[in-house]
Amino acid sequence: MSESIQTACLSSASRRRWLGGAAGLCLLGGWQSPVFAEPRVLPGYASWKDASALEEHSHLALETRRSAMGSSVITPASQLFVRSHLPPPEARILSDRDAWVLQTAGLKQARDITLGELRELGLETVATVLQSAGNGRAFIPGKVNGLPWGVGAAGCVVWSGVPLRRVVSALGGLDPAARFITATGAEVLPEGIDPLSLLPERSVPLLALDDALLAWEMNGEPLPLAHGGPLRLIVPGYYAENQIKYIRRLAFTEQESAARMMARDYRLTPVGAEPGPGDAPLWEMDLKSWINSPAPGGRALKPGPVRVLGVAFGGTRAVRQVEVSVDGGQRWGVAQFSGPDLGRFAWRQFVFETELRTGSHVLASRVTDAEGREQPRLRTDNAGGFANNSWLDHAIKVQVG
Numbered sequence: 455m456s457e458s459i460q461t462a463c464l465s466s467a468s469r470r471r472w473l474g475g476a477a478g479l480c481l482l483g484g485w486q487s488p489v490f491a492e493p494r495v496l497p498g499y500a501s502w503k504d505a506s507a508l509e510e511h512s513h514l515a516l517e518t519r520r521s522a523m524g525s526s527v528i529t530p531a532s533q534l535f536v537r538s539h540l541p542p543p544e545a546r547i548l549s550d551r552d553a554w555v556l557q558t559a560g561l562k563q564a565r566d567i568t569l570g571e572l573r574e575l576g577l578e579t580v581a582t583v584l585q586s587a588g589n590g591r592a593f594i595p596g597k598v599n600g601l602p603w604g605v606g607a608a609g610c611v612v613w614s615g616v617p618l619r620r621v622v623s624a625l626g627g628l629d630p631a632a633r634f635i636t637a638t639g640a641e642v643l644p645e646g647i648d649p650l651s652l653l654p655e656r657s658v659p660l661l662a663l664d665d666a667l668l669a670w671e672m673n674g675e676p677l678p679l680a681h682g683g684p685l686r687l688i689v690p691g692y693y694a695e696n697q698i699k700y701i702r703r704l705a706f707t708e709q710e711s712a713a714r715m716m717a718r719d720y721r722l723t724p725v726g727a728e729p730g731p732g733d734a735p736l737w738e739m740d741l742k743s744w745i746n747s748p749a750p751g752g753r754a755l756k757p758g759p760v761r762v763l764g765v766a767f768g769g770t771r772a773v774r775q776v777e778v779s780v781d782g783g784q785r786w787g788v789a790q791f792s793g794p795d796l797g798r799f800a801w802r803q804f805v806f807e808t809e810l811r812t813g814s815h816v817l818a819s820r821v822t823d824a825e826g827r828e829q830p831r832l833r834t835d836n837a838g839g840f841a842n843n844s845w846l847d848h849a850i851k852v853q854v855g
C-alpha cells in the first residue's frame with residue numbers, strides 16, 4: 455500500500471506544481487495518513503459532503519468507503535466519489551445556471567447555446583454507473599501508477615438532461631466528417647505550460663450519440679459543482695473519464711482530441727510500453743461486481759447465517775445473474791436482486807444468504823451480463839492498472855468465530 459500512496463503523491467504533486475509549493479501540498483493533502491485513516495475536513499468544493507463516507511486520497515480525489523455503499527441502488531451525492539485533475543472552476547459559475555454558455559462545433563448550424571435554451575430542447579432521465587477506470591487498482595499487487603482506488607471510485611446516479619441527439623438536430627445536424635464527440639471542461643488552465651498537457655478533454659465515438667445526455671440534474675437536485683455543474687456530458691455505460699464535467703465546448707470532430715487526457719491517458723497500454731494514441735481507449739465499461747458487506751478485514755462475524763450484499767453491472771449491457779462463492783470460487787450459488795432495476799446502465803444490488811462456520815472464508819461475486827459474458831477470474835494487466843474487473847482480485851477474506 456505505502457508504495458502506491460507514494461506513487462500517487464508524486465504524480466499528484468507534478469500535476470499541481472503550478473499551484474505553487476507542490477511538496478507542501480503533498481504534505482498537507484493527507485498523504486502521510488494510511489489509506490483508511492479517519493477522514494479530515496473535506497476540501498471547500500466538497501465541504502457539503504459526508505466526510506464519514508469518504509476517504510480522501512487527495513484534495514481532488516475522494517473515494518466512497520465500502521461501508522457507505524448502502525443497499526438502496528442510488529448513491530447519494532453526499533457520498534459519491536469525486537475525481538478531478540484540476541481544481542474546479544469558481545463556484546460562481548452556478549449562480550445563474552441558465553446563462554451557462556456551451557460552445558459547439560462540427561454541426562451544420564454550430565453556435566453558442568445556453569443551458570436555458572438546452573432545457574427547451576428535450577428531457578430524458580437515465581440511471582448510470584459512474585465509475586473511474588482506475589477503480590480496483592488498489593487490488594493489483596506491486597507498483598502501479600495512479601491512485602489506489604479500492605471499490606469506491608464508483609456510484610450509481612440518476613441524471614436528467616437533454617439527449618444529445620436533440621441538440622444535434624436543433625443545430626442543423628452533424629458535419630458529415632464527424633466521427634467523434636469531443637467534450638472540453640471549463641477549468642482554468644495554469645499559465646506557462648503546454649495547454650494540451652492538462653486540457654480536460656475527451657473524445658468518444660459517434661455511436662455514443664444514441665445514449666448520451668447533457669445533464670443538469672443529479673439524483674433530483676441541480677448538478678453540484680463537484681460533479682460538473684452546471685452542465686455535464688453523460689455517456690451511459692462509459693468510464694467516468696469520458697463524462698466531462700462543467701462542459702464548456704461540445705465538438706463533433708473528425709479526429710480524437712490531441713489532449714494528453716485522450717492521447718496518452720486512460721488507454722490500455724501494455725505493461726512497460728510508452729502510452730500513445732494507438733492503445734485501446736477506455737470507453738465502454740467492462741462488466742463487474744463486488745461485495746460491500748460483510749466488510750473485508752472487519753471484526754470477526756458470529757458463526758451462522760450471513761447476508762452477503764454487493765453491486766453488479768454490465769457496462770452497456772444489462773445484468774442477467776450474479777453468483778456468490780464463499781469458498782474462494784470453487785462453488786457458486788445464485789444471488790437474489792434486492793432493489794429495483796433502473797435499466798441496463800445502472801447497477802443491481804444483490805443479496806446472498808448463506809451460513810458460515812468458524813474459520814476464515816474467501817467470499818467472491820461474479821456477474822453475467824444479458825449476452826452471456828461472465829466477469830473474468832483474472833484481470834488483464836496494463837500499464838495504468840485500469841479496468842480491473844477480476845472477481846479474484848475483488849474477493850474478500852472474512853473471519854468467523
Ligand SMILES: Nc1nc2c(c(=O)[nH]1)N[C@H]1C(S)=C(S)[C@@H](COP(=O)(O)O)O[C@H]1N2
Pocket residue numbers: 534535536537538539540584585586587638639640641654680681682694695696697698699700
Ligand atoms: N472537466 C473535467 N471532467 C472530468 C474530470 C476532470 O478533471 N475535469 N475528471 C474525470 C475523471 S478522471 C473522473 S474519474 C470523473 C469523476 O467524476 P466525479 O468527480 O463526478 O465522481 O470525472 C471525469 N470528468
Ligand SMILES: [Mo]
Pocket residue numbers: 537586587588694695
Ligand atoms: Mo478518473
